[in-house]
Amino acid sequence: VVTSWDVAREAGVSQATVSRVLNGDSKVAAPTRARVLEAVQRLGYRPNSAARSLVTRRTQLVGVVVADISNPFYPQLLGTIDSELVGRGFRTVFSNSEGRPHDLQTQTLLEQRVDGVVFTAVELDSDEPRTLVAQGLPVVLVNRYLDGLDCDVVVGDNEGGGRRAAEHLLELGHRRIAVLLGDPLASTSRDRFLGFRARLAEDGVELDEALVRIADFSCETASVQAAFLFDADPRPTAIFCANDLMAFGVLNAARRAGVAVPEELSVVGFNDIAYAAWESFELTTIRLPLTEMARTAVELLVKRIESPQRAFERIVFPSLLVTRATTGGAAAERKRGPRVRASRHAGRTVA
Amino acid sequence: VVTSWDVAREAGVSQATVSRVLNGDSKVAAPTRARVLEAVQRLGYRPNSAARSLVTRRTQLVGVVVADISNPFYPQLLGTIDSELVGRGFRTVFSNSEGRPHDLQTQTLLEQRVDGVVFTAVELDSDEPRTLVAQGLPVVLVNRYLDGLDCDVVVGDNEGGGRRAAEHLLELGHRRIAVLLGDPLASTSRDRFLGFRARLAEDGVELDEALVRIADFSCETASVQAAFLFDADPRPTAIFCANDLMAFGVLNAARRAGVAVPEELSVVGFNDIAYAAWESFELTTIRLPLTEMARTAVELLVKRIESPQRAFERIVFPSLLVTRATTGGAAAERKRGPRVRASRHAGRTVA
Numbered sequence: 001v002v003t004s005w006d007v008a009r010e011a012g013v014s015q016a017t018v019s020r021v022l023n024g025d026s027k028v029a030a031p032t033r034a035r036v037l038e039a040v041q042r043l044g045y046r047p048n049s050a051a052r053s054l055v056t057r058r059t060q061l062v063g064v065v066v067a068d069i070s071n072p073f074y075p076q077l078l079g080t081i082d083s084e085l086v087g088r089g090f091r092t093v094f095s096n097s098e099g100r101p102h103d104l105q106t107q108t109l110l111e112q113r114v115d116g117v118v119f120t121a122v123e124l125d126s127d128e129p130r131t132l133v134a135q136g137l138p139v140v141l142v143n144r145y146l147d148g149l150d151c152d153v154v155v156g157d158n159e160g161g162g163r164r165a166a167e168h169l170l171e172l173g174h175r176r177i178a179v180l181l182g183d184p185l186a187s188t189s190r191d192r193f194l195g196f197r198a199r200l201a202e203d204g205v206e207l208d209e210a211l212v213r214i215a216d217f218s219c220e221t222a223s224v225q226a227a228f229l230f231d232a233d234p235r236p237t238a239i240f241c242a243n244d245l246m247a248f249g250v251l252n253a254a255r256r257a258g259v260a261v262p263e264e265l266s267v268v269g270f271n272d273i274a275y276a277a278w279e280s281f282e283l284t285t286i287r288l289p290l291t292e293m294a295r296t297a298v299e300l301l302v303k304r305i306e307s308p309q310r311a312f313e314r315i316v317f318p319s320l321l322v323t324r325a326t327t328g329g330a331a332a333e334r335k336r337g338p339r340v341r342a343s344r345h346a347g348r349t350v351a
Numbered sequence: 352v353v354t355s356w357d358v359a360r361e362a363g364v365s366q367a368t369v370s371r372v373l374n375g376d377s378k379v380a381a382p383t384r385a386r387v388l389e390a391v392q393r394l395g396y397r398p399n400s401a402a403r404s405l406v407t408r409r410t411q412l413v414g415v416v417v418a419d420i421s422n423p424f425y426p427q428l429l430g431t432i433d434s435e436l437v438g439r440g441f442r443t444v445f446s447n448s449e450g451r452p453h454d455l456q457t458q459t460l461l462e463q464r465v466d467g468v469v470f471t472a473v474e475l476d477s478d479e480p481r482t483l484v485a486q487g488l489p490v491v492l493v494n495r496y497l498d499g500l501d502c503d504v505v506v507g508d509n510e511g512g513g514r515r516a517a518e519h520l521l522e523l524g525h526r527r528i529a530v531l532l533g534d535p536l537a538s539t540s541r542d543r544f545l546g547f548r549a550r551l552a553e554d555g556v557e558l559d560e561a562l563v564r565i566a567d568f569s570c571e572t573a574s575v576q577a578a579f580l581f582d583a584d585p586r587p588t589a590i591f592c593a594n595d596l597m598a599f600g601v602l603n604a605a606r607r608a609g610v611a612v613p614e615e616l617s618v619v620g621f622n623d624i625a626y627a628a629w630e631s632f633e634l635t636t637i638r639l640p641l642t643e644m645a646r647t648a649v650e651l652l653v654k655r656i657e658s659p660q661r662a663f664e665r666i667v668f669p670s671l672l673v674t675r676a677t678t679g680g681a682a683a684e685r686k687r688g689p690r691v692r693a694s695r696h697a698g699r700t701v702a
Contacts, residue, residue, distance in 0.1 A: 061412075061444070069433075070625065075426040082420075082447055093412070094445040096433055219629070248631065255630040274421065278570070279606040280599065280631045 002045040011039035021089075033089075062301065063114040065095040065128075067121030067183070071217060071245050073273050073290075077120050077143070080294035088302050090115070097121060116301045122146055123185035138304040142297035144187045145314075152300040153314040156288035158188050158270075161319030162195025162240075165268045165286055168321055169238045170203050173330040174266060178229045178236040179207065180246045182217035189217070189242040192270055192286075196240055211236050215246050222249030223256075230257050237266065237330040244269035244276050247283050251326065262328030272322055282325035289317050353396040362390035372440075413652065414465040416446040416479075418472030418534070422568060422596050424624050424641075428471050428494070431645035439653050441466070448472060467652045473497055474536035489655040493648035495538045496665075503651040504665045507639035509539050509621075512670030513546025513591075516619045516637055519672055520589045521554050524681040525617060529580045529587040530558065531597045533568035540568070540593040543621055543637075547591055562587050566597050573600030574607075581608050588617065588681040595620035595627045598634050602677065613679030623673050633676035640668050 004022070008015040013036060020028050021036040028036075039045075062085055066074040082092045093114055116138035122129055124147065133139050133151050140152040169177055179196065182189035197207055211229060215222040222241065226249065229236055241247040247269030251261060259265050269276060272287035296315055303310060355373070359366040364387060371379050372387040379387075390396075413436055417425040433443045444465055467489035473480055475498065484490050484502050491503040520528055530547065533540035548558055562580060566573040573592065577600065580587055592598040598620030605612050612618055620627060623638035647666055654661060 064445070069426045069430040072423060072426070075420045075423070078445070079420040079447060082445055092445040094415070094429070094433055094443040096430055248629070252630040278599070279603040 002043045004045070006043055007036065007039045007045050010043055011035045058115050058305075059113050060090050061093050061114045062090045063093045063095055063117040065097050065117065065119045065121060067097055068217070069096045071243075072275055073243065073245065073271055074120060076273055076290055077294050080291050081118055081120075081142075081298055084295050084298035088298070090302075116140070116305050118142060118297055118301055120144070121186070123183065124187060124190075125185055136308070138301055138308065140297045140301040140304065142293055146187070150312055152297075152304055152312055154293050154297045154300065154317070155187075155315075156293065156317045157319045158191035159195035159198075161270060161286035161288070162192040162197075163199040164319060164321045165192075165240050165270070166196045166199035168284070168323070168327065169240065169266065169268065170200070170205065172238075172266065172327060174238040175205055175330070176211075176234060176236045176238075177205070177207065178211035178213070178232075178239045180213055180215040180222050180225055180239060180241045180250070182215070182242040182246070184214055186217070188270075192242045215241075215249070217243050217245060219245045219249035219252070222246035223253040226250040226253035227257065230254075230259055235265075237264075238268070238327070239265065240268045242270055244271050244273050244283060244285055247285065247326070248275070248281060251281060251283070261326050263331075266327040266330070268327060276322075277324070284324045284327040285322055287320040287322045293317055353394045355396070357394055358387065358390045358396050361394055362386045409466050409656075410464050411441050412444050412465045413441045414444045414446055414468040416448050416468060416470045416472060418448055419568070420447045422594075423626055424594065424596065424622055425471060427624055427641055428645050431642050432469055432471075432493075432649055435646050435649035439649070441653075467491070467656050469493060469648055469652055471495070472537070474534065475538060475541075476536055487659070489652055489659065491648045491652040491655065493644055497538070501663055503648075503655055503663055505644050505648045505651065505668070506538075506666075507644065507668050508670045509542035510546035510549075512621060512637035512639070513543040513548075514550040515670060515672045516543075516591050516621070517547045517550035519635070519674070519678065520591065520617065520619065521551065521556065523589075523617065523678060525589040526556055526681070527562075527585060527587045527589075528556070528558065529562035529564070529583075529590045531564055531566040531573050531576055531590060531592045531601070533566070533593040533597065535565055537568070539621075543593045566592075566600070568594050568596060570596045570600035570603070573597035574604040577601040577604035578608065581605075581610055586616075588615075589619070589678070590616065591619045593621055595622050595624045595634060595636055598636065598677070599626070599632060602632060602634070612677050614682075617678040617681070619678060627673075628675070635675045635678040636673055638671040638673045644668055 004018045005015050008018045011018065013032060017028065017032065018036055021033050064078060064081055066078060068074060085092055117132055119129055119139065119141045120143050122141055122144050126146065129139050129141060129146060129151065130149055133149065140154065142154045145153045145155055177200070179193060181193055200207060211232060213225045213228070215225045226239065229239065239250050241250060247267050250267050254261050254265055261267055267283065269283045269285035271290065272285045275281060276283040276285050300313055355369045356366050359369045362369065364383060368379065368383065369387055372384050415429060415432055417429060419425060436443055468483055470480055470490065470492045471494050473492055473495050477497065480490050480492060480497060480502065481500055484500065491505065493505045496504045496506055528551070530544060532544055551558060562583060564576045564579070566576045577590065580590065590601050592601060598618050601618050602612060605616055610616050618634065620634045620636035622641065623636045626632060627634040627636050651664055
């Protein structure tokens, strides 16, 4: 049987170093780590993680909870979080919370004895992070936060982003504006809306309640809600969406209904996920530094795992308006007229 | 300390049943499983997974390897695979293989002692699945396969799909056709191309080598390659892409270059991921039953974990042509003329 002593000899390091590498100690230099792992590979050494974790009480597993993996926002965050975790000797236990009872999520994460959990999607009424924090498990919330829960938090400036979106639309002359909200229990959607509404109010523009609709961060629901909004009289000249995916849904609906963007309708998203820049969308949106946010979340989690007693940090990243092709000047408020309903299979014209 | 006996009493089941539930035995009826988990939750029982896995030699963890989580194909597969695994008492250990050395992947999966691995993306020269299969670890390959490796495999009919794509373009009168290949080490890209080329040859149409380009399954690379193809003389009237993401890249490039789809250029993708049906793309593509494929892969893996000696299965799902708005009749072969180069920020016209 190959032992960790054999690995140490092969790699030319001490057995303690082998042990540190296999326990994911991030203080081991990368070349040393590589040498040890190569020796492990060459000798076919299989450390017994179950036996090891009985001793170290660490599993080197981190739970990463996303709300909806079919929303491209989450794969983008997950990719960065996972890559950062792997770089520090951890592995991601994936958790797609959509449609699953919260308690079951928590239970199975505790069962696996993860060393910590990154929540990219908590809901304001969620007990899950509270339970885990109360049990002393290292937890970091990224993107969304919970009111009154003491733990490490990394968020974007959502209220400021909402304000910036409003300012942009006001400057373009829009007054009749619709809003598509996401999950009403997400802090992000709430704060984006609060900032947006407050900035409009400063210019004396009041939102028509009938034009504020919930589309649950989903492309399909946003398409359905947009179709309703297109029938409003007078029709809104702009729609602010609490995420990019809903904005794509609005663009899809506009294409189906023959509503010209931005001539007849301006659309603003939120997050600036990678697809927003595609020529098929060219979405005006509010950018959050998603990669930086994800990196910082992992950094805080690993610090917390190593020093459970350190003070909690709350880091807020600034947001930024990115103007692309989906916003333009508001024409005089249009009366609802007959619209050209393009066939779904009509050829597309490229501007 | 709360024990599994307390949980059994609370749930009104035997201790053996509690143990079966916590070990993820899929034969326990769902209501019983729920009752046990509720009791676990109520009593705050924390089974020690490390101690348990020393006894059962099972961790209830399954590695799921994807090639590139920023390609929406993979989140779609991952979502189904994870949901199926959770339903059977397993958790997903996520593995994004992009840019990471294969041996390190294998090493860390072995370190965590996963009960099995689902590969959604193997390369033809990859040693990783071979190593794991040789060590007796349950492995299932889904989507891509490896030549000559005995293990459970779930794939789509890629060659047939390639043939169907060729047939569609031939029927529309296309003769000057370009191809964007994916990763040259992926069986999917290879087989799609083989089927496509063979079907063209049956009608006496030979591919111009200069129009067959590698774009690595990436949207950005496909955009760059498409720009080259637009400059070819004569320009191809159709582009077949070995996945949908590359087709989106071609559509993006067409929009930027002012090439009208489908009037001047037909585009065919492969997979029919969810976004392909969006009005912003309306992509003609070859559909694989991705959800069914993912479900079947998990089913085979769990069977293999429970009965390591059973015969290997290879399941091939049929492919299907889905015609949307990106393909149309080929006009007479066009000479390359001056193209309108639209500003990236020009307003979009909706057909």
